[in-house]
Amino acid sequence: MTVAMVGGVSAAAQATAVASTGTTTVKSAAATCAYPYVCLFKNGAKIGQFKDVTSTWQNLPSRPSGPGLVVQNTRNDDVAHIRWASGTTACISPRSSFNVSGGTLTGIRISSAATC
Structure with a gap:
């Protein structure tokens, strides 16, 4: 899985935004999205x-x-961008999950771009 950071991500933001491929939370999220x-x-629990x-956002x-x-992107050809209160953003590749640890x-913005 590839998760690319976009837009001036600080070291602190990178420490709190971790891609996840094998956790139970990610697996259960994928099963219900x-x-x-x-x-x-x-x-x-699905909250949105x-x-x-x-x-636009x-x-x-x-x-x-x-x-x-956890943010789960089930789309086949579209990326999803998420934005933190600090203005930091991250891009989630198609068919990928993203574990937000802080x-x-x-x-959120879904883009028709196929890659981050």
Whole structure:
């Protein structure tokens, strides 16, 4: 799995945003997030799902935070971007999961780009 960071990611942000491929949380998230959604899970429970490709950020009114937060991208050809309250962003490749171990998410954007 490839997870690319975009937009001036600080060392602190990199330490709190960790790609995950084999944890139980990621596996259970993948099992309950159907194509073509990008889903957010908190401690294994789905707290949101998005499917529209947008050119701007979709705000997350719940402002979820890690640890225990997983973003699952089930889309085959589209990347998903997530944004923290600090303005830091990360890109999640198609068919990948992202484990947010810290910080508060404020936005999501699904792009039709196939790679980060």
